[in-house]
Amino acid sequence: MERIEEQIVVNSLHGLHARPAALLVQIASKFDSRVLLEKDGEIVDGKSIIAILSLGVNKGAGVKLIVEGIDARQALNEIKAFLTQNND
Amino acid sequence: MIKLKGIGASGGVGIAKALLLGREELTIPKTKILHEDISREIYRLEEALIETRKEISLLQKKILQDLGFDHAKIFEAHLLVLEDRVLIEDIIQQIKMKKVNVEHAFSQSIKKYVDTLLKLDDEYLRERVIDIEDVSRRVLKKLLKKENVSSHDFKEKVIIVAHDLSPSQTASLPKENIVGFVSDVGGRTSHTSIIARSLGIPAVVGVEVATQHIKSGEKIIIDGSDGSVIVSPNEKILKDYQRKLLRITKGSKTIHVSKLKACTKDSREVIVSANVELPEELALAHEFGAEGIGLYRTEYMFLGRQTLPLEEEQFRAYSNVAKKIKPYSVIIRTIDIGGDKFLSQPQVPTEMSPFLGWRAIRFCLARPDIFKGQLRAILRASAEGNVKIMFPMISGIEELREAKKVLEECKKELKKEGKAFDEKISVGTMIEVPSAALTADVLAKESDFFSIGTNDLIQYSLAIDRANEKVAYLYEPGHPAVLKLIKSVIEIAHENNIWVGMCGEMAGEPLFAFLSLGLELDEFSMPPPYVPRIKELIKHVTFEEARVVAERALSLSTAKEVEQCLQEALKSFLKDDFERIVNI
Numbered sequence: 001m002e003r004i005e006e007q008i009v010v011n012s013l014h015g016l017h018a019r020p021a022a023l024l025v026q027i028a029s030k031f032d033s034r035v036l037l038e039k040d041g042e043i044v045d046g047k048s049i050i051a052i053l054s055l056g057v058n059k060g061a062g063v064k065l066i067v068e069g070i071d072a073r074q075a076l077n078e079i080k081a082f083l084t085q086n087n088d
Numbered sequence: 089m090i091k092l093k094g095i096g097a098s099g100g101v102g103i104a105k106a107l108l109l110g111r112e113e114l115t116i117p118k119t120k121i122l123h124e125d126i127s128r129e130i131y132r133l134e135e136a137l138i139e140t141r142k143e144i145s146l147l148q149k150k151i152l153q154d155l156g157f158d159h160a161k162i163f164e165a166h167l168l169v170l171e172d173r174v175l176i177e178d179i180i181q182q183i184k185m186k187k188v189n190v191e192h193a194f195s196q197s198i199k200k201y202v203d204t205l206l207k208l209d210d211e212y213l214r215e216r217v218i219d220i221e222d223v224s225r226r227v228l229k230k231l232l233k234k235e236n237v238s239s240h241d242f243k244e245k246v247i248i249v250a251h252d253l254s255p256s257q258t259a260s261l262p263k264e265n266i267v268g269f270v271s272d273v274g275g276r277t278s279h280t281s282i283i284a285r286s287l288g289i290p291a292v293v294g295v296e297v298a299t300q301h302i303k304s305g306e307k308i309i310i311d312g313s314d315g316s317v318i319v320s321p322n323e324k325i326l327k328d329y330q331r332k333l334l335r336i337t338k339g340s341k342t343i344h345v346s347k348l349k350a351c352t353k354d355s356r357e358v359i360v361s362a363n364v365e366l367p368e369e370l371a372l373a374h375e376f377g378a379e380g381i382g383l384y385r386t387e388y389m390f391l392g393r394q395t396l397p398l399e400e401e402q403f404r405a406y407s408n409v410a411k412k413i414k415p416y417s418v419i420i421r422t423i424d425i426g427g428d429k430f431l432s433q434p435q436v437p438t439e440m441s442p443f444l445g446w447r448a449i450r451f452c453l454a455r456p457d458i459f460k461g462q463l464r465a466i467l468r469a470s471a472e473g474n475v476k477i478m479f480p481m482i483s484g485i486e487e488l489r490e491a492k493k494v495l496e497e498c499k500k501e502l503k504k505e506g507k508a509f510d511e512k513i514s515v516g517t518m519i520e521v522p523s524a525a526l527t528a529d530v531l532a533k534e535s536d537f538f539s540i541g542t543n544d545l546i547q548y549s550l551a552i553d554r555a556n557e558k559v560a561y562l563y564e565p566g567h568p569a570v571l572k573l574i575k576s577v578i579e580i581a582h583e584n585n586i587w588v589g590m591c592g593e594m595a596g597e598p599l600f601a602f603l604s605l606g607l608e609l610d611e612f613s614m615p616p617p618y619v620p621r622i623k624e625l626i627k628h629v630t631f632e633e634a635r636v637v638a639e640r641a642l643s644l645s646t647a648k649e650v651e652q653c654l655q656e657a658l659k660s661f662l663k664d665d666f667e668r669i670v671n672i
Contacts, residue, residue, distance in 0.1 A: 022164055025168055045173060047173055048173050048175065050169060050174055050175050050201045050220070053201075053205060
């Protein structure tokens with residue numbers, strides 16, 4: 001089972017609020033892999049909207065993506081693409 | 089009788105008994121459970137989540153059908169909360185470890201997350217908190233076997249009064265019997281206001297004390313155009329509003345007339361256009377047959393928010409209006425509120441007489457950063473080819489010149505940046521301060537048109553604060569002083585070959601619209617529902633009659649005599665149609 005980590009910078013206009021967070025949950029939930037987000041030492045489940053919201057990620061914030069599972073590589077690529085593009 | 093004031097969030101008048109919707113506090117019992125009950129509690133949780141999910145999906149479908157995709161999106165986050173793994177896991181852990189009932193575990197978990205979100209102190213997240221609380225109340229009600237408000241509470245027409253109406257509450261109410269919404273909190277752009285407008289139900293929000301002063305079953309009146317709420321009205325006020333309500337409903341019944349041009353029997357053509365503030369009202373303007381927007385208010389974009397709207401956001405809004413109103417045109421009025429209304433503004437001291445204070449063009453000229461952003465956005469929207477601009481509260485030529493200078497600067501900037509705009513955009517002056525009316529000859533030479541703002545013109549000319557009940561009776565549109573000012577403004581404008589519109593309430597009042605027609609007014613702008621009535625009036629009279637009557641009215645010495653003269657004249661011209669057109 002693969003485990004990959006990557007530090008990224010969130011680029012969506014309002015950070016990970018409301019709609020971007022909801023979209024992130026939808027993308028992450030497509031994969032079998034566990035998806036975790038780490039910011040300032042706090043780690044949350046990337047498939048939980050409440051957890052993502054409570055992380056309080058603003059535009060330009062650095063977040064570590066941790067993905068673990070059989071489709072980890074693909075999951076990481078898609079989530080990274082989503083978080084780093086300006087999708088508003 | 090009590091009068092309350094809020095923010096008019098959706099136009100129209102509603103008269104009915106109040107129905108208070110409880111933010112009844114749900115009492116959450118806390119009980120210890122036995123080890124063997126754990127699986128039963130978890131099962132109850134799953135069942136409640138599934139039931140709530142069904143309920144929200146149904147709601148979402150209904151909203152999608154009634155109001156479209158944008159509104160249905162509100163519920164996406166609701167659904168995600170229901171299937172949130174972290175939340176559900178947290179609740180199950182509490183049930184297992186602490187051996188507590190599911191209701192308690194559920195409300196504790198929700199509270200934990202809500203508290204975290206509130207601490208983040210972020211406008212977006214606070215809205216999410218409302219969503220989460222909204223959905224959690226639904227789940228708790230399922231667990232506690234409480235019914236939602238059901239249709240048996242709505243046997244007669246009611247006005248819903250609540251501290252706060254959540255989007256899902258608003259959407260799930262049976263619309264047929266609701267003639268209005270009132271809430272303590274909220275602004276023009278909150279979800280509830282948007283939904284109310286899309287449904288065409290009057291709404292007043294941000295009343296602050298509505299739920300303290302209104303009891304279920306009391307008769308109340310709400311006016312969504314000015315934000316008034318009147319509790320237990322007296323006979324006179326009730327009659328006044330019943331008439332207003334009839335006018336509005338009647339407006340919609342004469343729609344077939346409204347598609348025709350406003351032309352007198354002796355072929356004088358005038359323009360009947362609409363006053364509009366919110367984007368949703370554009371559809372109404374169209375539906376009632378308005379020939380363009382004679383007054384587009386832009387204040388809503390600046391109110392109730394912490395940050396100023398970006399030029400880009402304003403540009404999109406203005407150019408959207410311009411596109412939608414084609415082939416007609418839209419007159420955009422620059423910001424017409426006091427500096428103290430800006431949340432983003434450092435504390436502005438409260439003024440003794442705000443109507444004579446730091447507002448409208450005075451505020452704009454003092455804050456070129458805000459003013460220029462708006463002017464640039466309007467200019468860019470003018471690339472559509474049908475945008476005009478007007479400045480409010482001009483009191484003399486210097487203010488007009490200064491405002492036009494800033495406009496020219498913006499044009500230069502845009503040219504440099506290679507952005508498109510209408511180089512010949514019409515620039516109008518609002519005539520609402522007596523000093524502007526009295527120097528109309530000077531202003532006309534540097535304006536492309538005039539628009540008479542009668543509400544303020546009357547207030548300033550007669551020194552009457554309409555909001556003060558003790559003197560409100562002195563607010564008389566028919567006062568000879570007011571009529572003389574209007575007559576001279578129109579004459580001077582025409583001598584200088586510019587056209588004149590009127591965008592105050594007088595333009596939508598049959599008696600005064602008739603008088604203004606006789607004074608050769610070119611454009612009449614009013615709330616959309618009044619358009620059909622005024623069009624019908626104009627089609628039933630001749631310009632020649634109107635001129636003769638206007639001349640007679642101008643020779644009278646009191647407002648009462650003027651009104652009587654106009655009444656009698658219209659009665660004789662309209663005959664059987666008089667009651668129908670004028671006197672509702």
